[in-house]
Amino acid sequence: MWTDEQRKRFILENEWLKHQNLDQFCVYREQGDDTYYASGTATSSSGRNYKLYVCLPSGYPNSRPSMYLTYPLSLLAYDGSKISVLGTSHYMHTLAPSSQGYVQICHWRDNRWHAGILLYKVFIKGLLWIEAYEQHLSTGKNISEFVSTMKESA
Amino acid sequence: MSMNDPQQKQMIQEAMKAIAERKPGRSKLVYDKAKRTIVAVSENSQTPRALDITADDADMFVTVTIGTDWLKKQWPNIMTAKATPISFSCWDAGDAFTQNVLGPLASPSTISGVVAVESAVVEAKEHQIKILLSRNYASAAALSSFEAPDGTIYTATAFLLRDGANQELSVSFVDVQPALDKRRVGILETDVLKDRTVLCIGLGTGGAHAVIELAKCGVGEFILIDHDRLSVGNVVRHPAGISQVGRLKVNVLRDLILEKNPDARITVLPIEVLPETSEELRQHVARANVVICATDSRPSKLLINQVCVEEDVVAVFGGAFRRAYGGQVLRVKPRNSACFQCFISAMPEESSDAEISSPEAAEAIAYSDQPVAVEPGLSMDVVPIANMVAKLALLELLEGKESSLNILKRDFAAPWYLWINRPEPKTPYAKWPPLSESSDEMTIDRWYGIELERDCGCPACGNFNDNLSAALGLNLNAMAEVPSAPMKE
Numbered sequence: 001m002w003t004d005e006q007r008k009r010f011i012l013e014n015e016w017l018k019h020q021n022l023d024q025f026c027v028y029r030e031q032g033d034d035t036y037y038a039s040g041t042a043t044s045s046s047g048r049n050y051k052l053y054v055c056l057p058s059g060y061p062n063s064r065p066s067m068y069l070t071y072p073l074s075l076l077a078y079d080g081s082k083i084s085v086l087g088t089s090h091y092m093h094t095l096a097p098s099s100q101g102y103v104q105i106c107h108w109r110d111n112r113w114h115a116g117i118l119l120y121k122v123f124i125k126g127l128l129w130i131e132a133y134e135q136h137l138s139t140g141k142n143i144s145e146f147v148s149t150m151k152e153s154a
Numbered sequence: 155m156s157m158n159d160p161q162q163k164q165m166i167q168e169a170m171k172a173i174a175e176r177k178p179g180r181s182k183l184v185y186d187k188a189k190r191t192i193v194a195v196s197e198n199s200q201t202p203r204a205l206d207i208t209a210d211d212a213d214m215f216v217t218v219t220i221g222t223d224w225l226k227k228q229w230p231n232i233m234t235a236k237a238t239p240i241s242f243s244c245w246d247a248g249d250a251f252t253q254n255v256l257g258p259l260a261s262p263s264t265i266s267g268v269v270a271v272e273s274a275v276v277e278a279k280e281h282q283i284k285i286l287l288s289r290n291y292a293s294a295a296a297l298s299s300f301e302a303p304d305g306t307i308y309t310a311t312a313f314l315l316r317d318g319a320n321q322e323l324s325v326s327f328v329d330v331q332p333a334l335d336k337r338r339v340g341i342l343e344t345d346v347l348k349d350r351t352v353l354c355i356g357l358g359t360g361g362a363h364a365v366i367e368l369a370k371c372g373v374g375e376f377i378l379i380d381h382d383r384l385s386v387g388n389v390v391r392h393p394a395g396i397s398q399v400g401r402l403k404v405n406v407l408r409d410l411i412l413e414k415n416p417d418a419r420i421t422v423l424p425i426e427v428l429p430e431t432s433e434e435l436r437q438h439v440a441r442a443n444v445v446i447c448a449t450d451s452r453p454s455k456l457l458i459n460q461v462c463v464e465e466d467v468v469a470v471f472g473g474a475f476r477r478a479y480g481g482q483v484l485r486v487k488p489r490n491s492a493c494f495q496c497f498i499s500a501m502p503e504e505s506s507d508a509e510i511s512s513p514e515a516a517e518a519i520a521y522s523d524q525p526v527a528v529e530p531g532l533s534m535d536v537v538p539i540a541n542m543v544a545k546l547a548l549l550e551l552l553e554g555k556e557s558s559l560n561i562l563k564r565d566f567a568a569p570w571y572l573w574i575n576r577p578e579p580k581t582p583y584a585k586w587p588p589l590s591e592s593s594d595e596m597t598i599d600r601w602y603g604i605e606l607e608r609d610c611g612c613p614a615c616g617n618f619n620d621n622l623s624a625a626l627g628l629n630l631n632a633m634a635e636v637p638s639a640p641m642k643e
Contacts, residue, residue: 008619010636015626028639036636059429061613062456111452115460115613116499 001034001058009061010036013119020120025052027119038065038119044130052126053102054119064113066095067126068102075103075133078140091142093129105129165194171319173207183207216321218242218251218283218312222300222329225269229303232287236274240267242283248314251283251323256330257416258409271308285312285325298325331417338372342559348374348417350551353442355379355427355435355458357403359391359533360472361448363540364547365407366393369415371548376411376418377438378404381426391533427454436461444550445469446543447494456614459494462486463615468550469494472543478531479578480598481539483571484606485546488615491569492606495614500606535575542571542601568603575599 010027017025025040038054051071057063069075075083077092084097095104107125108117132146165181172179181194184204195201220240228238242251243261251267254260267283270276276284287308290299300308310327313320335345352373354365357380365376380403389396394406404422411418423438425431427449439445439461447458447469455471462469466488474481486493492500549566552559574583576598589597596602611621623630 005619007635008630009613011630011633012619012622012626012628014636015628015633016622019626027636029636030639037639057429059432059453059457062460063429063453112502113452114456114498115495116618 006060016118017120022120022123025123042127042130044134046134050130052123054122061115064108064110065122067105067107067122068098069105070102078137091144093143093147162194169194216249216323217326218323219326219328220253221256222327224255225300226303232271237268237270237276240269242267258412283312283314285310297327300327342371346555346557347372347551350443351375351441352444352446352547353377353438354446356448357407358448359536360540361446362393362407363537364446364544366410366414367544368547369411369418372415374418377421377442378407379423379425380404381424391530391536427457432457432461436465439465439467442467444547446547447471455494460614463488463493470543470546472539474531474536474539478535479576480574483539483542483546485569492608493612493615496609496612497606499609538573568605570604570606572602572604
């Protein structure tokens, strides 16, 4: 299923994450079904912990990986509603949630993704989203107001 | 005397029937110069102020077209049974009858017929076309002449039994492929492309137009990939018409290609280009001489690019900018020129400026709560881009062949081509001078060939992994696999 180049790429993604001091995130291999994912705990500037989970699709790196926030499961908005209920939302920079209800963070759009983007940038965007989320919680302003310039520079 | 005169009406009807049957009647038709109209007069009357109307004048060019190749294949049956059935598309209320086997797109109205040699006794049926072949010891040059496999020349006469009377029809035999080849002689050697294979992925307006152009050039084999069906909204720009709505685009294009190049060998694959179908894609890429990528999604383009690079097959990527204010074409010669991944790494804005021609394309760039309007451009603005795709593909197909068109290779040496249809506001082209006022500045409606460096560290065609490991000071081959997933709690 996976090519040698893809497996090498996963090894290098881990090394690059370490190189960028983002070694709280790591690519893992599920031995049973030979699938890969990347995950780790993101700590916001306020000290709260969140878990980010990135599915690595079989077409990676040509295919865009999806990033979910798996902890806390019930991510609440300023008004107390669940963010996952919003589904795809421009204002909250989210895409369709997973079947388990995990919020999916929009990092790159499909038509902007390319194979030159490394996972560390995806996690950086995840960290930015978390900071914007906490700003949203304290101000009630939409996440898009804090990450409106979120675009690739790769 | 006027057309309301029942006797005159009757005479005109009788005279027209006599003319159609090319038989004398009691009345004849004349053009009365004084009245400036056609009238019927008695056959023997002298009409100095009128023009006699002959059968040739009245010939409404009802033509029966029959394929020579088909008839040659049927010849053993005809020699045995003395007759064989045939069917025709009936066009324009009976103005033309074209044998169905000549092309894949039949008329909604068909008519049956029979081809018989002169010695056969053939029962005429109402609304049936009867073609009689008579031995002819003269020449085979006439359109109505047919040379049998044994060299015997036959002349055909055809009749349509209508309202109990035989209407004589004009017969034309056509030898389709040689006739098509003849029209290409001079600019393109007739059979130079017959052993060449084009794989086209994406059969929207651009891809469809490009493959039809290549079919007209005589390309021998096509592999067509698209999972989509033709919708009403497509028809305004797509070469296929409203009568084809609902069909898979691969099948529509197969028929349109065969309409232009009946000998073309065509494989249709109604599949979506996804990582799951990449191995099937790879098999077809490997046997193509050139790949045309005319899809409208970034992930599919990246995958096609990757497979073409790995299989070392030249790919031509074509695309229109939003609302087709312009477009660009990228030709990728694997590991010799910039690939699509090199292009988007080097030119992220240019590579992302894509036309939104379908709801799927809009969805790819929009959040569902922020819809993006589907804003396709005009067909006339997409066609120049598709023509360039076809031309670059043609030059690749001529690789290693003798052709007068090879002179163009010096003009099409650049990897990337840019075309602007209009000075769209808020683009780098908004301030271009008017076409009519510029002689040497960049303007709309001109092609620009642009050099683009290949990225040796490209993830698709370069040494991305090696460069990255070198930057990290690592020996990639000596490194262990990534960690196993921790046990779930």
